[in-house]
Amino acid sequence: MKYIVKILVVAAALWVSTRVVDGITVGGESTAKEVGTLLAVALIFGVINALLKPIIKTIGCAFYVLTLGLFALVVNAGLLLLTSWIADQLTLPFEVVGFWAAFWGAIIIGVISWLLDLIFGIDD
Structure with a gap:
């Protein structure tokens, strides 16, 4: 149940980023298809984060320390571009155009996910 709620939280954060950041778009002929796309992209994003982020943190540990953690923003933007x-x-109608769209989108997704995690107590 915890994983389903987490996917819904990330999908909501992705939806907000598509509305706020120019360069992040989600398509679909209907609202149901758009929601389905967001859920699929949230699942992809979650799998990518689960598989690659620990490896990147281990390899790039020095960059995290030298930049006081700001390197994480660049990593998150790269993971969003990979997603x-x-x-x-x-052939999912989800697109992130350019690094800066991914950068700001990753910040928005991170903040909204964090806030919703606090509200729903997912990481408790």
Whole structure:
């Protein structure tokens, strides 16, 4: 149940980022298809974060220390771009155009996910 709520939280954060950041778009002929796309992209984003982020943190530990953690923003932007590429390969209508859109989108997704995690107590 915890994982389902987490996917819903990330999907909501992705939806907000599509509304706030120019360069992040989600398509679909209907609201149901758009929601389905957001859920699929949230699942992809979660799998990518679960698999790659620990490896990147281990390898890039020095960068995290030297930049006082700001390197995490660049990593999150890269993971969002990777998510967009994978979604494109799966013919999902989700697109992130450019690094800066991914950068601001990753910040928005991170903050909204954190707030919703606090509200719903997912990480308790």
